[in-house]
Amino acid sequence: MNVFAWIETAAGAAESSSWEALGAAKSIADALGVDTAAIIFGENSAAIAADAGKFGAASALICDDEAMQPYRLETYAALLSKLVDAHMPAAVVSVATGRGRELLASAAADSESGLIAEVIDLRVENGSIIGTRPAYAGKVLMEMSSHTPTTFVTVRGRAFPPPPFEAAAEPSIESVPPSIIDAALELQIDDLSAEIGAINLADAAIVVSGGRGMANNPITAPADLSGEEANIWRAKQGFAKTLQPLADVLGAAIGASRAAVDAGFIPYEHQVGQTGKVVTPDLYIACGISGAIQHQAGMRGSKVIVAINKDAEAPIFKLARYGIVGDLYQVVPALTEALRARLS
Numbered sequence: 560m561n562v563f564a565w566i567e568t569a570a571g572a573a574e575s576s577s578w579e580a581l582g583a584a585k586s587i588a589d590a591l592g593v594d595t596a597a598i599i600f601g602e603n604s605a606a607i608a609a610d611a612g613k614f615g616a617a618s619a620l621i622c623d624d625e626a627m628q629p630y631r632l633e634t635y636a637a638l639l640s641k642l643v644d645a646h647m648p649a650a651v652v653s654v655a656t657g658r659g660r661e662l663l664a665s666a667a668a669d670s671e672s673g674l675i676a677e678v679i680d681l682r683v684e685n686g687s688i689i690g691t692r693p694a695y696a697g698k699v700l701m702e703m704s705s706h707t708p709t710t711f712v713t714v715r716g717r718a719f720p721p722p723p724f725e726a727a728a729e730p731s732i733e734s735v736p737p738s739i740i741d742a743a744l745e746l747q748i749d750d751l752s753a754e755i756g757a758i759n760l761a762d763a764a765i766v767v768s769g770g771r772g773m774a775n776n777p778i779t780a781p782a783d784l785s786g787e788e789a790n791i792w793r794a795k796q797g798f799a800k801t802l803q804p805l806a807d808v809l810g811a812a813i814g815a816s817r818a819a820v821d822a823g824f825i826p827y828e829h830q831v832g833q834t835g836k837v838v839t840p841d842l843y844i845a846c847g848i849s850g851a852i853q854h855q856a857g858m859r860g861s862k863v864i865v866a867i868n869k870d871a872e873a874p875i876f877k878l879a880r881y882g883i884v885g886d887l888y889q890v891v892p893a894l895t896e897a898l899r900a901r902l903s
């Protein structure tokens with residue numbers, strides 16, 4: 560028996576947050592007195608397995624068959640559940656990324672196991688794995704466990720530290736065949752495009768977010784735009800020319816409220832909140848966001864919250880450690896310049 564950690568990869572490299580999954584898996588494995596095995600599928604698996612060993616995996620099960628390149632839920636879930644049935648690990652751990660959530664839910668269903676999702680803390684009590692997760696917009700903490708032999712666990716990004724890196728460690732690596740071969744697949748992927756250079760919101764140490772207030776950009780919209788179109792244009796300019804420079808200076812990712820997303824100011828991938836991403840950065844700067852409970856559900860775990868809002872009564876100020884009452888289109892450029900001078 561051991562504990563599996565799924566190492567998410569993209570274009571032949573491990574996603575850095577995957578080492579957090581290994582850290583969480585190791586905490587369970589250490590409490591149970593067993594080893595951790597990294598599960599790595601896709602291109603370059605052997606090299607990634609060697610890195611997983613340095614992050615504390617005693618072994619790795621890899622599959623770099625072309626059926627596993629690129630990621631597809633059907634091939635990955637089929638092989639993961641097959642490996643679970645064969646090895647009966649105590650737990651399978653992944654970070655709760657989009658892929659981690661769907662893969663573990665699917666493989667857990669296939670192997671008739673329980674899943675505890677989005678945990679921020681894990682402990683082992685009398686051999687049972689107990690996960691803690693915030694509920695009701697973070698107002699209560701609930702504990703979950705599963706009574707199946709294997710517990711699938713997704714952990715929130717940045718909730719668990721990666722294990723220490725030991726350059727000399729070498730894992731034992733076993734290569735396994737795919738469960739479904741490429742020719743048998745219904746879904747073929749012809750091309751993948753990625754947003755180059757974008758910082759992953761869920762992993763970011765600093766997030767700068769904009770809300771509906773982004774539309775109150777004082778610049779003049781092109782003459783052929785009016786009404787809502789002009790509003791969207793002004794808000795988009797605000798994200799690109801006012802928030803992005805602040806994010807660049809801080810090395811931050813860009814987030815948004817649902818109001819900004821619904822209004823078409825910025826794509827859904829940036830939405831923070833109950834129906835968007837949950838982020839737990841060291842620093843969260845909310846600009847022109849009122850702080851509705853559904854937005855708070857996605858960011859209240861941030862270590863330091865800074866709110867910039869022209870309404871001193873906005874609920875976000877109750878949550879913020881630092882509040883600036885003012886027009887974001889005056890405050891953000893001034894803050895960006897001050898930080899640029901300070902950090903350069």
Ligand SMILES: Cc1cc2nc3c(=O)[nH]c(=O)nc-3n(C[C@H](O)[C@H](O)[C@H](O)COP(=O)(O)OP(=O)(O)OC[C@H]3O[C@@H](n4cnc5c(N)ncnc54)[C@H](O)[C@@H]3O)c2cc1C
Nearest residue numbers: 770771772816817818832833834835847848849854869887
């Ligand atoms: C089921 C459900 C799920 C939801 N999920 C989410 C979710 O995932 N994420 C989410 O964010 N919301 C979510 N919502 C919506 C949520 O209830 C709020 O409507 C939304 O968060 C409001 O976004 P906002 O703060 O940007 O807009 P508003 O509430 O309109 O606030 C805009 C703020 O900008 C300020 N402002 C305006 N101009 C300026 C300026 N120039 N400078 C400074 N400040 C300015 C205003 O004072 C105001 O406080 C959900 C709602 C429901 C019902």
